[in-house]
Amino acid sequence: MRLPPPPALHQPVLSFVAALSIATCPLTTFPALAATPTTDELQKLSAGLARVDYLLDNWDSLTTACTGVSAGGELEDAQVMRTQGQTRCFKTPLKVQKYIGASSTLDPLFKADKLMIRAQPLVPDDDSEAYADAVDSYITKQQISSTMAYTSSWSGIENPNGSVGQIEDNLLEAKKEVIATRDSLRTVVQLLKLPSAPAFRE
Numbered sequence: 001m002r003l004p005p006p007p008a009l010h011q012p013v014l015s016f017v018a019a020l021s022i023a024t025c026p027l028t029t030f031p032a033l034a035a036t037p038t039t040d041e042l043q044k045l046s047a048g049l050a051r052v053d054y055l056l057d058n059w060d061s062l063t064t065a066c067t068g069v070s071a072g073g074e075l076e077d078a079q080v081m082r083t084q085g086q087t088r089c090f091k092t093p094l095k096v097q098k099y100i101g102a103s104s105t106l107d108p109l110f111k112a113d114k115l116m117i118r119a120q121p122l123v124p125d126d127d128s129e130a131y132a133d134a135v136d137s138y139i140t141k142q143q144i145s146s147t148m149a150y151t152s153s154w155s156g157i158e159n160p161n162g163s164v165g166q167i168e169d170n171l172l173e174a175k176k177e178v179i180a181t182r183d184s185l186r187t188v189v190q191l192l193k194l195p196s197a198p199a200f201r202e
Helices: 011-024 039-057 074-084 095-099 112-118 125-153 164-191
Strands: none
Touching (some): 039 095
16 A cells, blocks of 8 residues: 655745754854964954054044145145245045054954954853943944045045035044044953953054
């Protein structure tokens, strides 16, 4: 006597089973995601903090240039220098991205959020919530800092309603976000009990 075939599983059921298998699978099956950072990797956070401190301590000089071409373009610069006989100084907002991990893959803070998440197991349970909050804040503030710096760089007279004043206003907002980024990063470094990096110098 031939037994009837087992009932076929509908697609939603199969999808649920697959999702359940993935959800209950231990993280150790994804070593690249779960690997605890090495000491050298963690030191990037301290080094990055030193770079952000350097940026904030030297904000005006780092975000101002008195050579080259300003946001107004070569013609405006030439006219100003020709009529006033002086060097043209202008803001360079994109310099901000250089010190917060948003410009180069060689920056110690490049993809620092992923490093922070991997370091979560190194934090004592009593500090885990504070650490998670600091990481979330860092991710948000770092992204806003980079965005405001970019916005500032495109706020000159070459764009509608743009002006030198608008560049400076947006750059000031970027600075506020960089300060918040620095504070969150410092909390992460402290909760991980990382040694301070030497003061950054260029």
